[in-house]
Amino acid sequence: MGILDIFRANRDQGTASVAKERLQILVAHDRAFRNRPSYLPKLQEEILAVIRKYVEVDMNAVSVNYEQDNDQELLELNIVLPEAGGRG
Amino acid sequence: MGILDIFRANRDQGTASVAKERLQILVAHDRAFRNRPSYLPKLQEEILAVIRKYVEVDMNAVSVNYEQDNDQELLELNIVLPEAGGRG
Incomplete structure (x- = not known):
């Protein structure tokens, strides 16, 4: 099972079947040079x-989680995008 | 168990303990408006x-996976960053 399958399985669990425009971004950085x-x-x-070039982003609808341990960072x-959304 | 834990667990399995500078980015887009x-x-x-502003990126060291189904896209x-890496 690849990371994408796990990612998707987890997301399916967490969301109801309400159609919502949503963007989720994960950045993982393995740091060799701490x-x-x-x-x-x-x-x-x-x-x-960059994202705001393409869609309207209400900064109140952005949640950020940042974690850091010895040799890895996760952002x-x-x-949640507005229903009217879309910038082009 | 949150998505970050799953993400991390999966990564830990897949990698040997070689110190390598690595960046992984996942973008998931739930599309209400298909x-x-x-x-x-x-x-x-x-x-x-944007990333290339901060680190040197060899385009041969970038692998891209894009998946799309009815109402979701995953990028x-x-x-893999060069060992010398770092731009600032």
Whole structure:
């Protein structure tokens, strides 16, 4: 079972069958060089900026989860898009 | 068990303990409006462009997986970063 299957299975469990425009982004960074400053927080801002070129994003509808341990960082962005959505 | 735990558990299984700088990005899009053209392929290019501001990315070290079904799209980017890496 690949990571995509697990990802999908987990999502299926969590959501009701309400049609909702939703974007979920996971960024995982395995850091071999721990002494370097992380660029994930900056990356997060820039990825959001890119997404906003394509869809309207209400910043209140964005939830961010950031985790860091010894050699790995995980950034999770959950965005509920407005029903009217779409920018082009 | 949250999605991040599953994600992490799966990654731990798959990798040996070799220290490698690696970036993995998952974008999942639940589409309520299926008739709209997808912007994920464009998003993929732009996310890569953003990442390249922070780290050197050898395009040969990028693997892309894109899946689409009725109401969901999944984009997966796997990037092995060069050991010398780091752009700032």
